[in-house]
Amino acid sequence: MSDDPAEHRSDLPPPGMIGPTIIPVSSGDGCRFELLVVALPRACQQLLYWVPAMGIPARHYLPLAEALAARGIAVAVHEWRGIGSSNRRARRGCNWGYRELLRDDLPAGMAALRERWPQAHCWLGGHSLGGQLAALYAGLHPGAFSGLLLVASGAPYWRCFRHAWLVGAAYLMAPLLANLLGYLPGRRIGFGGNEARGVIADWARTGRTGRYAADGMAQEFEQLLGALHVPLLALRLQDDWLGPPASLDWLLRKLGPAERTVEVITPEDLGGLPADHFGWMKTPASIAARIAAWIAAQDTAFAVRADTFA
Secondary structure (H helix, E strand, O other): OOOOHHHOOOOOOOOOOOOOEEEEEEOOOOOEEEEEEEOOOOOOOEEEEEEOOOOOOHHHHHHHHHHHHOOOEEEEEOOOOOOOOOOOOOEOOEOOOHHHHHHHHHHHHHHHHHHHOOOOEEEEEEEOHHHHHHHHHHHHOOOOOOOEEEEOOOOOOHHHOOOHHHHHHHHHHHHHHHHHHOEEEHHHHOOOOEEEHHHHHHHHHHHHHOOOOOOOOOOOHHHHHHOOOOOEEEEEEOOOOOOOHHHHHHHHOOOOOOOEEEEEEOHHHHOOOOOOOOHHHHOOHHHHHHHHHHHHHHHHHHHHHHHHOO
8 A cells, every 4th residue: 555645546445436626725834635515415404523543544434434424414525634645654764743643734624624514514524543632632622623533543542451561662662763763663563654753652551541631732731621511422442452441441531521422333233344443445335324313313312402492
């Protein structure tokens, strides 16, 4: 799989039922990337901003986006800095961390989307690390989203995993390797993409301590998460060793009190395929159906509450 920006358009799958619209985005520091937006050709009422897992280009979520758009939910898939359409690549002379992702890239993508659909109800969701960053971003912008959606996500705290000592060792070794080479060669070692050493430092710190922080940001993320009161849907994959129940529980315990729905996706939901960290992306219809049903229920409940207090 290539991450060459010049090749990313040819890597897109054949157009599906709806097909993506490409929206160019520029961050404040000169980083450029493209949002992939999938929506039915009618007024957009529900809009989901989707944040990918570490190292996964946006184009790989087009099947999910098309399945949701067919159910009336427009989806904008974010592109990580350093991946796919991004004009940056991690190397010794090009580094970034959570600060740039949360302060520059996500706000720029969200602003581009809001300019096009200012009246839509906006939901924020993500896969794996994308779900974690979505939660952190929601904490930084309380009230900006109707709800939060997590798929195969959870805090990376080492004590939450079955082989905890191996996971803990990885959180020590990954930053050392990234600092030595100038970036983490995820493509070569089979973990994520080629990741900036700043991202790896922020991620590994949470893995070691169980607490969220970002170099260069003064915000206390643990407090912001505790003050976050939004409805939440979390879908855990039954066979997902990268997202075990304890990992999801650790993340959910950080969030403020609000309505939470936690469901488990089984192989039966995926047509007999393993319900693991990435396999669901090939057959996302069941997950799209659960997300759409949950959003519809939340929207109905919101309308009832609005009528009650009108």
